[in-house]
Amino acid sequence: MEKFYIITNYTKDGDNRITRQIKSCIESYGKTCILCEKNEKEEIIVETIPEDIDCALVIGGDGTFIQASRLLFGHDVPMLGINMGTLGYLTEVEVQNVEEAIAQLMRGEYSIERRMMLYGSVFSQGTDKISDVALNDIVLNRDGLMKIVHFDLYVNGQLLNSYQADGLIVSTPTGSTAYNLSAGGPIVEPTASLMVITPICSHALLNSRSIVFSDEDEITIQISSRKDGQIDQAAITFDGDDFIPLQTGDKVVIKKAWETLKRVPCFFCHLIDFFIRIVIIKICM
Numbered sequence: 001m002e003k004f005y006i007i008t009n010y011t012k013d014g015d016n017r018i019t020r021q022i023k024s025c026i027e028s029y030g031k032t033c034i035l036c037e038k039n040e041k042e043e044i045i046v047e048t049i050p051e052d053i054d055c056a057l058v059i060g061g062d063g064t065f066i067q068a069s070r071l072l073f074g075h076d077v078p079m080l081g082i083n084m085g086t087l088g089y090l091t092e093v094e095v096q097n098v099e100e101a102i103a104q105l106m107r108g109e110y111s112i113e114r115r116m117m118l119y120g121s122v123f124s125q126g127t128d129k130i131s132d133v134a135l136n137d138i139v140l141n142r143d144g145l146m147k148i149v150h151f152d153l154y155v156n157g158q159l160l161n162s163y164q165a166d167g168l169i170v171s172t173p174t175g176s177t178a179y180n181l182s183a184g185g186p187i188v189e190p191t192a193s194l195m196v197i198t199p200i201c202s203h204a205l206l207n208s209r210s211i212v213f214s215d216e217d218e219i220t221i222q223i224s225s226r227k228d229g230q231i232d233q234a235a236i237t238f239d240g241d242d243f244i245p246l247q248t249g250d251k252v253v254i255k256k257a258w259e260t261l262k263r264v265p266c267f268f269c270h271l272i273d274f275f276i277r278i279v280i281i282k283i284c285m
Contacts, residue, residue: 001054001106003032005077007044007068009060012084018095019059025099029106044071051078055105055264061085066239068137069109069261072177076113080105080264081082089177092266101266113265114195115174116215117257133257134238138176140221141167141200141250143235143245148203150232150248154220155213157280163207167200167234168221170254174261185210192209193256196218215256 003191008019019035026033037048049071057081065081072079082098093101104110120138122129123146141185142149151163171180173188176196181187185198193215202208213219223232233248239245246252 001031003034003050003052003054005034005036005050005053005056005058006074007036007058007060007064007071007180008082009064010038010042015233018082018084018098019259022057022059022102025102028103029105030227046071049075051075055080057082058091058264059084061089062087062090066135067241070133070207071243073117073133073257073259076262078093078110078262078264081190090174090263097266107262110264113191113263115190115261115263116172117259118170118195118254118260119257119269120170120252120254122244122246122250122252124246128243129250130242132238132242134175135261136178136239137169137171137174137180137239138236138252139167139169139179139235140172140223140234143233147232148201149234150224150226152222152224153197155217155220157218158221161197161207161211162224164203165199165201165207169196169198169200170219170221170238171196171198184208186212188212195254195256217255219254220251221254223248225249226280 006019006022013019023033032052037045039045052163056077057064058065058079059082062085082093083091085091118138120135121131148164148166151168152159153161153265169180173190173192176188180196180198183198183200185196188196194211196210198210199208223234231248236244236252237247
């Protein structure tokens, strides 16, 4: 690795001290280190992301890491997370251990953990409205009035089920411990490659269970018509971002993204993953 790119959440590293420390540490090995550029809204300027980076370091919490994974989609670079948040499930390296983690990178003592991502396309009146990727989940939810939404679920073009619910969560294994878990969905091993669909407050008891699908399946969710002819108002989010309004007749096509997240775990990551999941399971029992 010769060229590094640092993405910093400056609400976590307000004085830029940790960012400067990491940049200085990387440059002490004779490597190139580039800091992300942001606009006045504190959003990363996508056009300034270098094309030839070898590794990205993300300073912040899991939310920062998830956002960075979407911004760097298509660059196919390994990502190392430095935790300045709370749980640090994805950003495992603590600040006090960051110099040793960088030393391991320089010595080539690291592994690559691949995480599946989702690719979703929103169609309104038959036209592709927007397409985006997600590391955790793509969520369709009711919008506005306290009314349930009617959803039709198609798998590979075949109608599988219809729901009257507050929403539907389409989750990756990484996202299985996020909104999916809160809605009663299963915990999935994070490096698996599959999709989980979990309804949110389904009106019918038999339709309240999660369904697990192969990563080769194509999922289509359509906002279906109501018997009374009223228009359902809904919305879709990608990893809790990009709030896009939907209404009756609109549909979303979701499948496995063609690129996986390449995450660099710290040397004790597998123990952390194991114990975190054991704790979560015990809490849910």
